[in-house]
Amino acid sequence: MAQNVAGFMENVTAKNPSEVEFHQAVVEVVESIWPVLDKRPEYRKAKILERVTEPERVIMFRVPWVDDSGEVQVNRGFRIEMNSAIGPYKGGLRFHPSVNLGILKFLAFEQVFKNSLTTLPMGGGKGGSDFDPKGKSDLEVMRFTQSFMSELFRHIGPNTDVPAGDIGVGGREIGFMFGQYKKLRNEFTGILTGKGLNWGGSLIRPEATGYGAVYFSANMLQTRNETLEGKTCLVSGSGNVAQYAIEKLLDLGAKPVTCSDSGGYIYDEAGIDREKLAFIMELKNVKRGRVSEYAEKFSSAVYTPVNRDMDHNPLWDHKADCAYPCATQNEVNAVDAANLLKNGVYVISEGANMPTVPEGVNLFVDAKILYGPGKAANAGGVAVSGLEMSQNSMRYNWTREEVDQKLLGIMKSIHDSSVAAANEFGTPGNYVNGANIAGFVKIADSMLDQGVV
Numbered sequence: 001m002a003q004n005v006a007g008f009m010e011n012v013t014a015k016n017p018s019e020v021e022f023h024q025a026v027v028e029v030v031e032s033i034w035p036v037l038d039k040r041p042e043y044r045k046a047k048i049l050e051r052v053t054e055p056e057r058v059i060m061f062r063v064p065w066v067d068d069s070g071e072v073q074v075n076r077g078f079r080i081e082m083n084s085a086i087g088p089y090k091g092g093l094r095f096h097p098s099v100n101l102g103i104l105k106f107l108a109f110e111q112v113f114k115n116s117l118t119t120l121p122m123g124g125g126k127g128g129s130d131f132d133p134k135g136k137s138d139l140e141v142m143r144f145t146q147s148f149m150s151e152l153f154r155h156i157g158p159n160t161d162v163p164a165g166d167i168g169v170g171g172r173e174i175g176f177m178f179g180q181y182k183k184l185r186n187e188f189t190g191i192l193t194g195k196g197l198n199w200g201g202s203l204i205r206p207e208a209t210g211y212g213a214v215y216f217s218a219n220m221l222q223t224r225n226e227t228l229e230g231k232t233c234l235v236s237g238s239g240n241v242a243q244y245a246i247e248k249l250l251d252l253g254a255k256p257v258t259c260s261d262s263g264g265y266i267y268d269e270a271g272i273d274r275e276k277l278a279f280i281m282e283l284k285n286v287k288r289g290r291v292s293e294y295a296e297k298f299s300s301a302v303y304t305p306v307n308r309d310m311d312h313n314p315l316w317d318h319k320a321d322c323a324y325p326c327a328t329q330n331e332v333n334a335v336d337a338a339n340l341l342k343n344g345v346y347v348i349s350e351g352a353n354m355p356t357v358p359e360g361v362n363l364f365v366d367a368k369i370l371y372g373p374g375k376a377a378n379a380g381g382v383a384v385s386g387l388e389m390s391q392n393s394m395r396y397n398w399t400r401e402e403v404d405q406k407l408l409g410i411m412k413s414i415h416d417s418s419v420a421a422a423n424e425f426g427t428p429g430n431y432v433n434g435a436n437i438a439g440f441v442k443i444a445d446s447m448l449d450q451g452v453v
Contacts, residue, residue, distance in 0.1 A: 019102030190392025210244030212380015
C-alpha cells in the first residue's frame with residue numbers, strides 16, 4: 001500500500017492512463033479521506049481504497065443504427081458498474097460526443113459517494129454513449145436508443161442496476177429505452193428512473209437536481225443565520241438542472257440573472273422572473289432553440305457569445321451573492337473562481353458534476369466561503385430517483401408535496417452529515433472534506449461487512 005496520497009495516485013494514474021477526469025475525481029476524494037485511513041487501520045488492511053477506485057464491472061459495446069437517409073451509423077455504448085456495497089448500481093446515462101471511458105468512470109466514482117450521502121440504499125454507476133441527440137429526428141433517436149438498449153438490457157435490472165437520465169437523455173430517450181427493455185424482457189418493471197408519470201415516474205423527479213442544489217445552498221446559509229431572500233444569483237446552463245434551480249431560487253425570493261448554453265450566455269440585470277423562465281423552458285424543452293433568442297425577446301438582457309480565446313467565462317464575472325454551476329464538468333476554471341470571489345460571491349452550490357477545477361476548489365475552500373461540492377449539492381436528482389424506485393416497488397405514487405418534503409429532508413441530512421464529518425476530522429466548514437468522508441465511511445463499513453468481494 002502506498003504510504004501517501006502521491007504514491008497512491010501514481011498507481012491509479014498508471015492503471016488508468018489518459019483518464020484525466022477520473023484522476024481528478026479520485027485525488028479529491030483521496031486527499032479528503034486520508035486522515036480517516038490513519039484513524040481506521042482496518043480500511044487500509046482490507047484495501048478499501050484500492051477496491052473503491054476499481055470498477056466492479058465495465059461494459060463497453062457497439063451501437064449500430066440507421067439514420068433517416070438510410071446510412072448506417074456506429075456509436076459506442078458504455079456502462080460502468082462501480083460499486084454495489086450499499087445497493088443496486090444507480091446513476092445516469094449520458095448521450096454526448098464527449099463521452100468516453102474516463103469521463104464515465106469519473107462520473108460513476110462520484111456517484112458512489114453521492115448515492116451514499118442520500119441515506120438511500122443505492123450503489124453507484126454511470127453509462128452512456130458518444131451519440132449526439134442534438135439535431136437528430138425523433139425517429140433517429142428512437143432507432144439509436146432501441147439499439148443501445150438491445151445490448152444494455154442484459155446487464156441491468158431493478159435489483160442489479162437502475163439507470164436514469166443525464167446530459168442528452170431526457171423523457172423522450174428514457175421512454176424509448178423503457179419500451180425496448182419491456183419488449184425484450186417481457187416485463188413491466190422499474191428498470192429506469194425519470195419515467196413518464198403515466199407509466200411509473202415520480203413527481204418532482206425532473207425538478208429534483210435543481211431544487212436540491214438550491215435547498216443545499218439554503219442549508220449552508222442557515223449556518224450563518226441568512227436566507228436566499230434578495231440574493232443575486234448566477235446560474236450556468238439552461239437545461240433541466242438550471243431551469244429548476246432558477247425556479248426554486250424564485251420560490252425562495254432570490255434573483256437569478258444568468259443562464260447559458262454551448263453558444264454563449266445571457267445576463268439579465270433585471271432578473272429572470274417567472275415569465276422569462278417560462279420562455280426559457282419553452283425555448284429549450286420544446287423548440288430546442290438557443291439562449292441568444294432570450295436577448296432578442298427581452299431588452300433587459302445582454303447576450304455574450306462564447307469566445308474560445310478567452311482564459312475565463314465572463315458569466316462568472318458579474319457582481320452577485322451566489323453561484324450555481326449547472327452545465328458540465330470543469331466549467332469553472334481558476335480565473336473564473338477568482339472572479340467569483342472578487343465579485344462578492346460567497347455561496348456556491350454545484351448543480352453539475354465536478355464543475356470546478358481543483359485550483360478553483362482550493363480557492364473557494366481557502367476563502368472559507370459556503371462551497372457545496374457537486375456530490376453533496378446535486379444529490380437531489382438521484383435522491384428522487386431512489387424515491388421513484390421505492391414507489392415502483394410499492395406500486396404506489398406519492399403526491400408532489402410528499403416527494404418535495406422528502407427531498408427537502410434528504411438535502412438537509414446530506415448537509416448535516418457533511419458538516420458533522422468535517423467537524424469530526426478537524427476541518428470545520430469544509431464541505432468538500434465533509435461530503436467525501438461521510439460518503440466514504442458508509443461505503444467502507446459496508447464493504448468490510450461483506451468481505452473481500
